[in-house]
Amino acid sequence: MQNLKKIIIVFRDFLVSSINFILEMLFSSKPPKEYLDAIGKPIKFDNIEIAQFDIPMNMTWEDACAVCDSLGEGWRLPTLKELKEIYKHRKRIGEFLTEIDKEDDVELLYYWSADDYPADPDGQAYYVRFDNGYYDVTSKSQDNLSFRPVRDIGNKNS
Numbered sequence: 001m002q003n004l005k006k007i008i009i010v011f012r013d014f015l016v017s018s019i020n021f022i023l024e025m026l027f028s029s030k031p032p033k034e035y036l037d038a039i040g041k042p043i044k045f046d047n048i049e050i051a052q053f054d055i056p057m058n059m060t061w062e063d064a065c066a067v068c069d070s071l072g073e074g075w076r077l078p079t080l081k082e083l084k085e086i087y088k089h090r091k092r093i094g095e096f097l098t099e100i101d102k103e104d105d106v107e108l109l110y111y112w113s114a115d116d117y118p119a120d121p122d123g124q125a126y127y128v129r130f131d132n133g134y135y136d137v138t139s140k141s142q143d144n145l146s147f148r149p150v151r152d153i154g155n156k157n158s
Contacts, residue, residue, distance in 0.1 A: 045093060
């Protein structure tokens with residue numbers, strides 16, 4: 001019975017934090033501080049700037065796009081081509097999660113790309129695994145993956 005109470009408390013806390021997050025996203029005119037903090041000191045790479053850190057919450061593709069938009073100043077998800085290059089240079093760029101302790105946490109290694117899957121553009125998008133560089137497609141609305149915003153250099157108002 002004691003374990004059941006602990007589970008209920010953890011679930012309640014999760015629901016409260018999720019509801020607070022959703023309300024903040026819906027009714028706030030600026031992004032949450034944690035998202036702005038993730039930008040940190042952007043890293044210049046080729047013709048883009050990459051946020052210094054991942055956004056500290058895995059999300060669906062739609063939510064990840066909305067967060068990038070809320071950051072303003074041209075922040076967006078990287079294209080698949082950009083993400084594959086970022087993967088190749090992940091050690092130089094830094095702060096990417098590249099290994100996990102439990103197989104249950106494997107989605108933490110998956111990073112969203114901005115590119116739709118051409119055979120199902122409304123339902124699927126590409127991602128890249130940052131432990132091995134493998135890329136594939138997954139559901140935009142059902143899977144919660146990691147992401148790192150990027151923006152074009154010299155285009156801070158797009």
